[in-house]
Amino acid sequence: MPPAEVLRTLGNKYSAEILEATDEPQSAQGLSEELDIPIATCYRRIDELTEHDLLELHDNILSDDRRRIKVYRRNVDEITVDFSGELSVAVEERSEVTNKLDEAWRTLSES
Numbered sequence: 001m002p003p004a005e006v007l008r009t010l011g012n013k014y015s016a017e018i019l020e021a022t023d024e025p026q027s028a029q030g031l032s033e034e035l036d037i038p039i040a041t042c043y044r045r046i047d048e049l050t051e052h053d054l055l056e057l058h059d060n061i062l063s064d065d066r067r068r069i070k071v072y073r074r075n076v077d078e079i080t081v082d083f084s085g086e087l088s089v090a091v092e093e094r095s096e097v098t099n100k101l102d103e104a105w106r107t108l109s110e111s
Helices: 003-011 015-021 028-035 039-051 096-110
Strands: 055-062 068-074 076-082 088-093
Touching: 003 015, 003 076, 003 088, 015 028, 015 039, 028 039, 028 068, 039 055, 039 068
Parallel strands: none
Antiparallel strands: 055 068, 076 088
């Protein structure tokens, strides 16, 4: 993805807050309430972040009232911007080990 697009996406209001809050899987409703973001705006930011591979659909869980709820988790651990020469943005994705540990913990907590 071009560096300017990454910066544009991150520069949108609430994008950085959503990424920070999704270290653990969160629903759009949960993010909206936790971060005090209007729900429609929250869904738009989730779509943008997902489209740019900064956020991922983690799971489709069943709520207490038996509805399917999508939960999202950030797909990156670090983003570095370098302005010293030509603009560059380095995106460090979540490690496979981190993802596997998260999955193992989720499986154990559901048991």
